[in-house]
Amino acid sequence: MAIDNNIVFLNGEFGPMSEAKISPMDRGFLFGDGIYEVVPSYNGQLVGFGLHIERMQNGLNAIGIKLDMDLDDWRDIAIKLLEKNSIANLGLYFHVSRGADVKRFHAYPEDIQPTVFAYTFEIPAAPKADKQSVKQYRVTSTEDLRWKRCQIKSTSLLGNVMHFQQGHDAGVQETILYNQRNELTEASACNVFIVKNGTVITPPLDNQLLPGITRHMLLDILRKEGSLQVEERVISMSEVRSADELWLTSSSKEIAPVVELDGKPVGTGQVGDIWQLAQTFYSAHKHNY
Ligand code: PDD
Numbered sequence: 001m002a003i004d005n006n007i008v009f010l011n012g013e014f015g016p017m018s019e020a021k022i023s024p025m026d027r028g029f030l031f032g033d034g035i036y037e038v039v040p041s042y043n044g045q046l047v048g049f050g051l052h053i054e055r056m057q058n059g060l061n062a063i064g065i066k067l068d069m070d071l072d073d074w075r076d077i078a079i080k081l082l083e084k085n086s087i088a089n090l091g092l093y094f095h096v097s098r099g100a101d102v103k104r105f106h107a108y109p110e111d112i113q114p115t116v117f118a119y120t121f122e123i124p125a126a127p128k129a130d131k132q133s134v135k136q137y138r139v140t141s142t143e144d145l146r147w148k149r150c151q152i153k154s155t156s157l158l159g160n161v162m163h164f165q166q167g168h169d170a171g172v173q174e175t176i177l178y179n180q181r182n183e184l185t186e187a188s189a190c191n192v193f194i195v196k197n198g199t200v201i202t203p204p205l206d207n208q209l210l211p212g213i214t215r216h217m218l219l220d221i222l223r224k225e226g227s228l229q230v231e232e233r234v235i236s237m238s239e240v241r242s243a244d245e246l247w248l249t250s251s252s253k254e255i256a257p258v259v260e261l262d263g264k265p266v267g268t269g270q271v272g273d274i275w276q277l278a279q280t281f282y283s284a285h286k287h288n289y
Pocket of ligand 1: 188189190211212214249250
């Protein structure tokens with residue numbers, strides 16, 4: 001099918017795929033902040049339509065996207081797309097993203113319209129229960145690493161966004177994360193450091209955290225400056241909870257002192273002396289990078 005003949009649905013309108021446009025500020029593009037479905041249709045007959053729409057609605061509910069559309073609205077779009085793209089066997093693709101804001105901020109914006117997109121693509125005829133003609137598949141296997149590749153600065157940020165929103169809903173600025181062994185990893189959009197007895201400590205680089213540029217520069221600056229002890233090692237959450245100081249680092253925050261964790265004061269509950277020293281060194285040397 002030539003792309004121009006493919007009629008798609010976008011935000012209430014049907015039109016050629018080549019004319020369908022969305023904002024680059026759409027959170028589906030910036031954060032992977034959306035839900036999708038694929039429904040098969042053979043000779044005009046949809047398979048499992050209600051189940052697909054129910055799963056999509058469950059996903060939308062789970063990530064707090066409010067969309068004023070019911071099963072009949074979706075069916076209406078589906079039927080019109082099938083009419084406009086008259087090919088025997090089609091997949092119907094439905095996509096709802098949270099919509100476009102004017103700024104990039106992880107927390108869910110209150111007052112934006114979701115983006116609703118649907119289009120069709122050709123799929124093979126359904127298999128027949130026939131050993132001779134059925135297509136045979138060969139596969140490989142590997143450990144399931146999905147959601148465990150946090151060292152890649154991917155735009156698939158829905159997991160981060162949901163954790164950021166958890167903190168936002170609780171009235172705080174960040175959410176600190178730990179793994180199944182109760183070891184600190186990072187925060188939803190920052191790296192994390194603790195200070196204990198004057199030593200500055202941060203988790204080592206691996207697949208559980210982003211290799212932050214601020215983290216890298218801070219470690220380098222502190223090591224070259226030489227007056228503070230610095231360690232990259234595994235940190236348990238009990239160490240985090242008993243730390244003298246706790247910091248977040250990111251390009252937009254530099255070194256941010258945390259004074260409260262889960263409602264309890266960090267150290268004395270005041271901004272720490274080591275933070276002041278570290279931010280002083282960072283401010284003095286950051287332009288060397
Ligand atoms: N976030 N960890 C995560 C998950 C991040 O998203 C970021 C940056 C960092 C810190 O990396 P750097 O020091 O290179 O900024 C760590 C940016 C600021 C963001 O998503 O807005």
